[in-house]
Amino acid sequence: MTYRLIMDQITHRFEDGGVQRTILNNLSLKVAEGELVAVLGPSGSGKSTFLSIAGALLAPTSGNVLLDGESITGENAGELSSIRLHQIGFIFQSANLIPYLKAEEQLMFVAKQSGIHSSLAAKRARALLEKLGMSHRRGAYPEKLSGGERQRIAIARALMNDPAVLLADEPTASLDAARGMDVVQLLASEAKELGKSAVMVTHDERVLPLCDRVLHLDNGCLIEK
Amino acid sequence: MYLAIREMRFAKVRYALIATIMLLIAFLVLFVTGLAKGLAYDNAASIENMSASHFVMEKEASHRFTRSLLEESVLSQTGKAIGEENVQSLSVRMTTVTNAGAEFKLDVTLIAVKPEGWLMPSVSEGHAITSQSIGEVLVDSKMKESGIGIGSIIVDQGSGLEWTVSGFVSDESFSHSPVIFLNESDWRQLQLKMNALKGADGAASDRSISAIALRADKEQVEQLAAAMSQTEIVTKSQAIAAIPGYKEEQGSLTMMILFLYIISVFVLAVFFYVITIQKSHQFGVLKAIGTRTGYLVKSVSLQMLLLSVSSLMISVLLVRAIEMMLPSGMPFQLHVSTLLMTCGAFIVISLVGALLSVYKISRIDALDAIGRTTA
Numbered sequence: 001m002t003y004r005l006i007m008d009q010i011t012h013r014f015e016d017g018g019v020q021r022t023i024l025n026n027l028s029l030k031v032a033e034g035e036l037v038a039v040l041g042p043s044g045s046g047k048s049t050f051l052s053i054a055g056a057l058l059a060p061t062s063g064n065v066l067l068d069g070e071s072i073t074g075e076n077a078g079e080l081s082s083i084r085l086h087q088i089g090f091i092f093q094s095a096n097l098i099p100y101l102k103a104e105e106q107l108m109f110v111a112k113q114s115g116i117h118s119s120l121a122a123k124r125a126r127a128l129l130e131k132l133g134m135s136h137r138r139g140a141y142p143e144k145l146s147g148g149e150r151q152r153i154a155i156a157r158a159l160m161n162d163p164a165v166l167l168a169d170e171p172t173a174s175l176d177a178a179r180g181m182d183v184v185q186l187l188a189s190e191a192k193e194l195g196k197s198a199v200m201v202t203h204d205e206r207v208l209p210l211c212d213r214v215l216h217l218d219n220g221c222l223i224e225k
Numbered sequence: 226m227y228l229a230i231r232e233m234r235f236a237k238v239r240y241a242l243i244a245t246i247m248l249l250i251a252f253l254v255l256f257v258t259g260l261a262k263g264l265a266y267d268n269a270a271s272i273e274n275m276s277a278s279h280f281v282m283e284k285e286a287s288h289r290f291t292r293s294l295l296e297e298s299v300l301s302q303t304g305k306a307i308g309e310e311n312v313q314s315l316s317v318r319m320t321t322v323t324n325a326g327a328e329f330k331l332d333v334t335l336i337a338v339k340p341e342g343w344l345m346p347s348v349s350e351g352h353a354i355t356s357q358s359i360g361e362v363l364v365d366s367k368m369k370e371s372g373i374g375i376g377s378i379i380v381d382q383g384s385g386l387e388w389t390v391s392g393f394v395s396d397e398s399f400s401h402s403p404v405i406f407l408n409e410s411d412w413r414q415l416q417l418k419m420n421a422l423k424g425a426d427g428a429a430s431d432r433s434i435s436a437i438a439l440r441a442d443k444e445q446v447e448q449l450a451a452a453m454s455q456t457e458i459v460t461k462s463q464a465i466a467a468i469p470g471y472k473e474e475q476g477s478l479t480m481m482i483l484f485l486y487i488i489s490v491f492v493l494a495v496f497f498y499v500i501t502i503q504k505s506h507q508f509g510v511l512k513a514i515g516t517r518t519g520y521l522v523k524s525v526s527l528q529m530l531l532l533s534v535s536s537l538m539i540s541v542l543l544v545r546a547i548e549m550m551l552p553s554g555m556p557f558q559l560h561v562s563t564l565l566m567t568c569g570a571f572i573v574i575s576l577v578g579a580l581l582s583v584y585k586i587s588r589i590d591a592l593d594a595i596g597r598t599t600a
């Protein structure tokens with residue numbers, strides 16, 4: 001089995017008014033190809049911190065993150081930018097689409113950034129929108145889209161550069177139950193079909209049956225319950 | 226630039242608003258610059274038009290032609306030093322004249338030069354004067370408005386001397402007054418008459434000219450200055466700045482222009498900064514999905530550039546249109562070189578205005594995108 005995302009003995013501390021607080025403590029996680037892992041935990045337990053480290057947004061105090069088997073430790077800002085662009089697909093809580101880009105342009109933009117040829121990019125964007133049932137909305141600005149539609153565009157954008165890892169930060173928080181189920185369903189099936197390693201931080205217990213594994217962040221470690 | 230252009234397309238009103246403000250400021254800057262240049266020219270055209278590089282003046286004259294008096298021997302002395310063909314005598318006096326019937330009074334500047342020398346402007350109408358002609362003068366064409374034509378008699382109020390207008394020259398003014406050109410012998414006549422009126426004898430007449438115009442390079446000037454103790458060598462721009470009213474007028478206009486530039490930096494900087502702050506979550510998301518900071522900085526700078534260039538183009542057209550509608554007597558002058566320099570300065574200013582936003586963008590953390598509920 002290949003693990004496209006490996007987090008190896010991650011420890012993270014924040015310095016807060018001279019006091020060191022250990023948020024993540026020797027956390028290890030392997031996410032296999034095609035797997036969707038849900039991470040739960042009380043507020044302040046460090047879920048966002050965990051996801052930021054997995055997504056090359058934050059360097060851990062110690063430990064290693066490996067994407068497709070390669071460590072990202074010690075890379076400079078530019079290289080981390082490039083890693084996020086090519087190897088990671090982010091789906092945020094809300095308002096993560098660029099307001100002045102039409103649905104299709106959201107996808108074209110990330111493709112352009114990574115240097116994909118525009119005719120190829122256009123073809124891939126069409127195919128993704130088709131697959132996520134958003135073809136008819138491709139010319140719409142985010143403000144004209146419903147919450148569920150926006151998240152579907154966000155998923156399409158995250159998939160656009162064919163990343164190794166999908167990371168979602170409470171993707172259902174701004175959606176009603178049915179829409180939330182749809183979005184997580186989509187995430188799970190895309191991860192499976194395209195062989196991505198997916199991690200989703202969530203508060204939403206209803207979507208857990210759709211995930212392959214459910215982990216709890218407790219005292220800085222991930223445990224299965 | 227994918228983002229920059231699409232954002233401007235999306236938020237048309239917002240960017241049109243900034244462009245309008247930039248357009249108005251740019252227009253004002255161009256207009257005031259044109260006015261300043263026009264006034265400067267109107268004020269000092271005669272000196273400005275002279276092909277001299279320096280002027281020799283009396284030491285105590287504080288760079289003013291009208292205060293300076295030199296002995297004519299200085300002319301031959303400087304001529305020996307840098308070549309006869311590179312020196313010309315120049316005499317300046319401000320006075321009031323009337324026409325023969327004393328129907329009006331006019332403040333004018335009398336300038337006496339050698340008619341065959343290189344300080345004499347070319348005649349635009351009528352015929353030129355020579356060193357031999359007696360009582361004949363060339364006058365600035367603005368004096369036509371006072372009803373003066375070729376053959377008219379002009380009476381100097383102070384001395385009572387009379388001159389006949391033999392021709393016109395154009396764009397000749399000194400301290401905003403029209404200039405009357407006379408030859409050196411008429412100038413000597415005037416000096417004698419004035420001295421006689423003052424009750425002095427003819428002894429003072431050996432100090433009869435105001436200044437000497439030079440065509441010299443820096444080295445020659447330095448040598449010359451070292452050789453002469455009673456005189457001072459003044460550059461052309463120093464001499465122009467010392468024309469009565471010139472410094473004050475240009476100073477206040479320059480201050481206006483300077484403040485307009487400062488105001489534009491602030492307005493643009495604040496406008497862009499506010500927009501950038503509004504978008505900081507968005508910049509966080511962009512950084513999180515792998516957009517480089519350099520790309521975002523370029524994007525904002527490009528927007529600023531597009532806005533400033535387009536509003537400059539419109540304001541240049543506007544200024545040119547207004548210029549054509551201005552009455553002919555209005556001092557306004559905007560040469561292409563001034564125009565280009567002003568536009569260049571404005572573009573630089575607008576990019577300076579974008580700096581604050583660039584700084585802000587560079588400080589935005591991609592982490593902002595995660596774990597925030599902000600809309």
Ligand SMILES: Nc1ncnc2c1ncn2[C@@H]1O[C@H](COP(=O)(O)OP(=O)(O)OP(=O)(O)O)[C@@H](O)[C@H]1O
Nearest residue numbers: 014015016023042043044045046047048049050596
């Ligand atoms: N930059 C920071 N400096 C200091 N402390 C921080 C910083 N970022 C987060 N923390 C602290 O680390 C802890 C974990 O934060 P984190 O945002 O990861 O929690 P979370 O599990 O995502 O919570 P929530 O469910 O409320 O989003 C919190 O106690 C928080 O106050």
Ligand SMILES: [Mg+2]
Nearest residue numbers: 047048049596
């Ligand atoms: Mg959080």
